[in-house]
Amino acid sequence: MIQLKTVLTLVATAALAACTTLGPNYQAPGANAPAAYRAVAPAAGAELQRDWWLMFGDAQLNALQTQALQASPTLAAAAARIEKARAVYGATRADELPRLDIGANETGLRTSAKSVTTPVLGGQAITFEGWQSTVQANLGWEIDLWGRVKRQAEAAQAQLDASTLDAAAARVALTADVAAAYWQWRALADEGLALQRLRDSRAKAFQVAQTRFDAGSSTQQDLERVRAELASADADVADLPRRQALVVNQIAALTGQAAAELKLQASAQSALTTPPQIRAGLPSELLQRRPDLAQSLAQLHAATAQVGIAEAAFYPSIRLTGSFGYQSKDLSDLVSAPARLYNFGPSISLPIFEGGKNKANLAGAKAQVDESLAAFRGRMLQALREVDDALAELQGRAAVVDAQNRTLASSGQALAVARSRYDKGAVSYLDVTEAERTPLATERALAQLRGAQWAATAQLVKALGGGWSDHKAPANGG
Secondary structure: HHHHHHHHHHHHHHHHOOOOOOOOOOOOOOOOOOOOOOEEEEEEOEOOOHHHHHHHOOOOOOOOOOOHHHHHHHHHHHHHHHHHHHHHHHHHOOEEEEEEEEEEEEEEOOOOOOOOOOOOOEEEEEEEEEEEEEEEEEEEEEEEEHHHHHHHHHHHHHHHHHHHHHHHHHHHHHHHHHHHHHHHHHEEEEOOOOHHHHHHHHHHHHHHHHHHHOOOOOOOOHHHHHHHHHHHHHHHHHHHHHHHHHHHHHHHOOOOOOOOEEEEOOOOOOOOOOOOOOOOOOOOHHHHOOOOHHHHHHHHHHHHHHHHHHHHHHHHHEEEEEEEEEEOHHHHOOOOHHEEEEEEEEEEEEOOOOOOOOHHHHHHHEEEEEEHHHHHHHHHHHHHHHHHHHHHHHHHHHHHHHHHHHHHHHHHHHHHHHHHHHOOOOOHHHHHHHHHHHHHHHHHHHHHHHHHHHHHHHHHHHHHOOOOOOOOOOOOEE
């Protein structure tokens, strides 16, 4: 009874000691975000939702996004990483509980007559031979004196959070990339229409120039200049299918299908116009809007928990072990009181000499915390830059579009004047085609600028986190 009291006292003491958790508790670092972006962010605009692309009302874009979310290998791999992290977390939590297993065996044995431990009676060695049956339950439980097992579970939970956030970040990047590629494809379709009109105008100009040259009213130099302009327009038109094919291939890869299977309908789409404004918010909101920043904090949390695990290695560990069962030479008497056997007691392990291994592990864990903290700060700076870049791109493109629209308006008026004078016989048709040069080239430039504006819109969506949000306060360990 005294021994049992001793063991129970030890268990109670260990249970109280288990309240101690070594290592620093996780504290979310400050973001150190500026009060505002360098570029002037629009105060008003659409608020991004999780399925943000629905705000554009484009059925073809919606279908592509649905396809991408269902078939993307990138998202499938991210989902698998979540399941892997969840399994690791479950296995880690299992270490907090006692382990119990049951075994049974049937053993044939014979003792040696020549062993120094063989009993001798009357000068005759006594040997034993026969079969022995055993049924036994074994129990093992590590008392978490210093919080090592708790820190392991904390680190595993943080890694699970990081995997989940990694999948969210992959979703944001994928949907933004799909939209950017789709809008580029639409911009190329608009540019193709402008290119064809320009090419047709150059062809008419060449016909007029050829007629005038044949009549002797123009020089060879004038003819070759117009011929060169037509050839340049032909080259641009001929190059367009290549550019379109590359974008289609990109869309197909993003949506998890072969390019030959992708069917896009260009005829039903109107020309791209000015993209809607999106509210950028404040830099301090990025922590709640970007899953990659939250993922970086989760990785910092996991690294912080690893410090506690490394510190616990310097302290003794205690395990409670025991077994209970039956052992008998006769199977019929196996489950009986005389055949009982058991053992129970604590075991303690104290590190004395590890050759500096534990110190090295602790130093490595602390260095990992520093690295994770630096990685978070670097990612935060990158996030701020990405938003500023997108805003600057949108503002800069808008200014150029405004200037090109003024160019288009003025050149359109000049073309109207040239056509009026041609109708009155004051100028030749070549003068009309010359007047068409600027507005047609401006239409092509505007198509390219619209594509750049929409691409910058996709960039801004991605930089703002694509509608993901997490307004929960970061959890502290401990």
